[in-house]
Amino acid sequence: MAETEDLNNILTRVGPDTAMGNLFRRFWHPALLGAEVERDGSPVRLRILGEDLVAFRDTSGRIGIISAYCPHRGAPLYFGRNEDCGLRCVYHGWKFDVSGRCQDVPNIVPPDNFDKVKQRLSIIGYPVEEAGGIAWVYMGPLDHKPPLPNMAWLSLPPEQVHVSRWLQRSNWAQGFEGEIDSAHLSFIHGLKNYKGTMQEVVMQDGAPKIVIRETETGFVYGARRDYNGGYYWRVTNWLLPTWSVTAPFVESQGYHGRAWLPIDDEHTCSFAYKYQPNRPYTEEEIADTDSGWTFPPRIEKGTYALGDGTVIDTFLPIANRENDYLIDRLSQQSVKYSGIYGINEEDRGIQEGMRMVPGRPGTIDRRFENLVQSDAAILAARRKLVKLAREVDAGRNSELGQSGDLPPLGAIGLVTPIADFDELLAAYPEVMSQQKINIAAE
Ligand code: FES
Ligand SMILES: [Fe+2]
Numbered sequence: 001m002a003e004t005e006d007l008n009n010i011l012t013r014v015g016p017d018t019a020m021g022n023l024f025r026r027f028w029h030p031a032l033l034g035a036e037v038e039r040d041g042s043p044v045r046l047r048i049l050g051e052d053l054v055a056f057r058d059t060s061g062r063i064g065i066i067s068a069y070c071p072h073r074g075a076p077l078y079f080g081r082n083e084d085c086g087l088r089c090v091y092h093g094w095k096f097d098v099s100g101r102c103q104d105v106p107n108i109v110p111p112d113n114f115d116k117v118k119q120r121l122s123i124i125g126y127p128v129e130e131a132g133g134i135a136w137v138y139m140g141p142l143d144h145k146p147p148l149p150n151m152a153w154l155s156l157p158p159e160q161v162h163v164s165r166w167l168q169r170s171n172w173a174q175g176f177e178g179e180i181d182s183a184h185l186s187f188i189h190g191l192k193n194y195k196g197t198m199q200e201v202v203m204q205d206g207a208p209k210i211v212i213r214e215t216e217t218g219f220v221y222g223a224r225r226d227y228n229g230g231y232y233w234r235v236t237n238w239l240l241p242t243w244s245v246t247a248p249f250v251e252s253q254g255y256h257g258r259a260w261l262p263i264d265d266e267h268t269c270s271f272a273y274k275y276q277p278n279r280p281y282t283e284e285e286i287a288d289t290d291s292g293w294t295f296p297p298r299i300e301k302g303t304y305a306l307g308d309g310t311v312i313d314t315f316l317p318i319a320n321r322e323n324d325y326l327i328d329r330l331s332q333q334s335v336k337y338s339g340i341y342g343i344n345e346e347d348r349g350i351q352e353g354m355r356m357v358p359g360r361p362g363t364i365d366r367r368f369e370n371l372v373q374s375d376a377a378i379l380a381a382r383r384k385l386v387k388l389a390r391e392v393d394a395g396r397n398s399e400l401g402q403s404g405d406l407p408p409l410g411a412i413g414l415v416t417p418i419a420d421f422d423e424l425l426a427a428y429p430e431v432m433s434q435q436k437i438n439i440a441a442e
Contacts, residue, residue, distance in 0.1 A: 004366055004367045005367055007366070007382065007386055008357070008363070008364075008365070008366045008367070010386050010390070011173050011366075011382055011385060011386055012171045012172075012173050012265060012360075012363050013265055014049050014172065014262040014264075014265060015049065015050030015051075015264065015265065016049070016050060016051065019389040019390060019392065019393040020385070020386075020389045021049055021050065022140075022389070022392050022393060023385070023388055023389040023392045024049055024139075024241055024262065025049065025139045025140035025141075026140045026141075026144055026146075026392065027138075027146070027240065027241050028129070028136045028137070028138050028146070028148050028149060029048065029136065029137055029138075029139070029259075029261050030134045030135075030136060030165070030259055030261060030271045031046060031048060031053075031055060031128070031134075031135050031136065031137040031261075032044055032046065032055055032134075032135050032165065033133060033134060033135070033163060033164070033165060034063070034130050034133055034134060034135050035133065036055075036313075037055055037056055037057040037063060037135070038057055039057050039058070039059060039060075039061055040057070040058070040059055040083060041056075041057060041082060042056075042082070043055060043056040043077065043078050043080065043082060043087065044056070044313045045068060045076075045078050045303075045310075045311060045312045045313045046065070046068075046263075046312060046313070047263045047267075047306060047310065047312055048137065048139065048261065048262070048263065048269075049139060049262055049264075050262075050264045050265070051124075051139070052067070052068035052310060053065050053066065053067065053068050053124075053126075054067070054068045054076075054077050054078050054087070055128075055135065056082050056087050057082075058082070058085045058086060058087075058097070058098050059083070059084060059085045060085055062098045062128075063128045063130060063135045064087070064096075064097065064098025064099065064100070064125055064128065065125070065128050065135070065137045066096055066099075066100040066123055066124060066125040066126075067100065067123040067124040067125075070089040070123075071094070071121050071123050072089065072091065072092055072094050072107075072121075073091060073092075075089050075090075075091040077089055077096070085097060085098075086098075086103050086104075088104070092106070092107040093105075093106040093107060094106070094107075094121070096122070096123060096125070098125060100122050100123040100124050101118070101119075101122045102118040102119070102121040102123070104118075105117065105118060126138060126139050127142075127145065129148055131148055131155075132151070132153050132154040132155075132156075132161055132163065132273065133158060133161060133163045134271075136148060149243070151239075151243070151245075151273075151409075152255070152277065152409075152410075153255075153274075153275035156275055156277070159280035159281060160275055160276045160277070160279065160280055160281065161273065161274070162254075162272075162273070162274045162275070162281060162286065162289050163271070163272065163273045164271070164272050164295065164296035164299070165269055165270060165271045165272070165296070165314070165315055166269075166270050166296050166297060166299045166314065166315040166316070166317055166344075167263075167267065167268075167269065167270075167304055167314045167315065167316055167317065168260075168267065168268040168269070168270045168348055168351065168352065169267055169268075169320075169321065169352050169362055170266070170268060170351050170352045170354070170363070171262075171265055171360075171362050171363040171364070172242065172260040172261070172262040172268040173260075173363075173364075174351045174354055174363075174364050175260040175268050175270060175347075175348075176242045176244075176260040176381075177378045177381070177382075178347045178351060179236070179242075179244035179257075179258060179260075180221065180236060180238055180244065180377040180378055180381055181374075181375065181377070181378055182202075182208050182221075182223030182234050182236070182374070182377070183206065183207065183208055183210075183223070183374035183375070184347075185199075185202040185234075186202045186203050186205065186208075186225075187206060187337055188337060188338045188346045188347070188350065189202075189337070189338075189343055189346060190202070190203045190336075190337040191336060191337065192334055192335055192336065192337065198249040198250055199249075201225070201227055201232040201249075201413075201415065202225060202232065202234070204225065204226070204227055205225035205226045205227065205232075207373075207374055208223035208225045208234075208374055209223070209225075209373075210222070210223055210224075210373065210374055210375075210376040210377055211224070211421040212376060212377055212380050213421070213422075213425070214380070214384070215237075217238075217239045217240055217409070218237065218238035218239050218240045218381075218384070219237075219238050219377070219380060219381070219384070220235060220236070220237050220238070220409075220425070221235070221236055221238070221376075221377045221380075222234070222421045222424060222425075223235075223374075224419070224421070227415055228415070230415055230416060230417045231415065231416060231417070231418065231419060232413070232414070232415050233412065233413070233414060233415075233416060233418075233424055234246075234247060234411075234412075234413045235247065235411055235412045235413070235425075235428075235431050236377075237257075237409040237410070237411055237431070238377075238381060239409060240388075241385070242259050243258070243259045244257040244258050244259075245257045245409045245411045246411050247411040247412045247413035247414075248413070249413060254274045254275050254276040254277075254281070254285075255274065255275055255277065255410070255411065256273065256274035256275075256295065257272075257273060257274075258270060258271060258273070258295060259271040263306070263312065264306065264307075265360070265362075265363065266307055266360075266361050266362040266363070267306060267307075267362065269314065270295075270296075270344070270348075272295035272344075274289065274295070292318070292341070292342050292344075292345070293341065293342045293343065294343045294344065295344050296344065297317045297318070297319060297342045297343075297344040297345045297348065298317065298318040298319060298341075298342065298345070299315040299316060299317055299318065300315065300316055300318060301313075301315055302314070302315070302316040304316060307361065317344075317345070319340070319341065319348075321352055321353070324349075325340050325345050325346075325348070325349035326340065326341060326345070327339045327340050327349070328340075355368055409431070410431045411431060412428055412430075414428075
């Protein structure tokens with residue numbers, strides 16, 4: 001029990017100077033959508049890995065993600081004037097550029113060493129890059145800064161990609177664990193009468209056999225279900241730290257996956273991407289995605305006050321804790337297994353309400369779990385993340401985060417007579433691309 005508690009603490013705490021926080025800081029993260037910030041427009045308040053930040057697009061179009069607070073008296077820079085290539089605090093006029101460099105201190109008589117003074121008054125400004133409709137931020141040591149992850153959708157034209165983000169009111173780990181939990185597809189996302197629907201392949205067998213192959217960037221795992229004399233395989237890739245690459249049920253959905261970016265230990269920014277590798281999305285497909293039945297859920301832009309009262313700008317789910325995720329008990333009896341409308345709404349409805357560690361809102365008390373074989377991928381991911389976090393904490397593993405060098409990863413879902421996972425991977429090399437498999441584990 002004490003060991004589980006210890007592991008849970010390492011797994012779920014991500015603030016500055018925590019082991020997992022330092023591991024996360026070795027990767028680029030999707031901070032916000034590029035479309036959320038306009039040139040010289042309103043800034044966006046963020047908290048990432050427990051740090052309060054503000055994002056803005058300057059006059060030249062560059063995005064800055066800098067400390068949320070002015071170093072003079074701690075005023076919130078969110079209310080600042082975004083003008084002439086910088087954000088100017090409205091309290092006494094100090095000004096900062098996208099890299100956090102102080103450019104102006106108008107409430108003093110400029111001393112002889114004004115440049116030095118301004119340098120000393122500079123604030124945090126993290127490296128930012130824009131790709132795939134996302135503003136990416138790197139918050140770790142600069143000598144370990146990797147290239148952006150080499151995901152297939154980052155180099156596609158915008159009309160082939162759909163990205164979104166929204167608030168999840170739980171620790172990041174239980175959101176991420178849903179990505180690598182194939183068994184839950186047979187239940188919470190199911191239908192009462194599934195015959196002839198796309199859920200049929202997963203609902204006939206609720207106890208998939210899970211096989212894991214660890215890779216340089218995380219792992220690839222297969223969930224094998226018995227299906228009409230053959231097998232339905234779902235093969236999912238996990239890319240460190242929290243990216244999933246999951247297979248579509250039908251081609252028109254496109255490839256998709258998610259990332260779980262900790263806001264702090266109690267809140268998470270969920271990111272979803274989907275893409276069509278060879279064609280633009282149609283208007284109907286975009287409308288279908290935005291309807292909220294998969295990812296993203298039904299959302300509206302808004303503000304949210306975190307536990308200590310700090311306000312962030314985000315996208316707020318319409319089905320939420322306060323309205324019981326709009327569960328419909330009649331539908332639960334006759335139509336949907338869960339009675340909840342959307343796929344993320346189902347997941348989030350469960351993940352935000354799991355038995356919490358006393359005094360730690362939103363974090364599962366993993367001491368009370370009883371894991372089974374179909375939870376194997378969850379267990380493997382926890383172990384890998386905690387091991388890596390400990391290594392980074394101990395000053396080892398300098399190569400971490402170099403995932404930009406690796407080829408894009410794929411995922412599949414298909415019915416086949418192939419029973420063996422390695423045979424399946426050999427038959428569908430696009431799933432593995434040229435990843436190296438380090439360790440075979442079952
Ligand atoms: S608090 Fe920002 S300039 Fe004074
Ligand atoms: Fe799910």
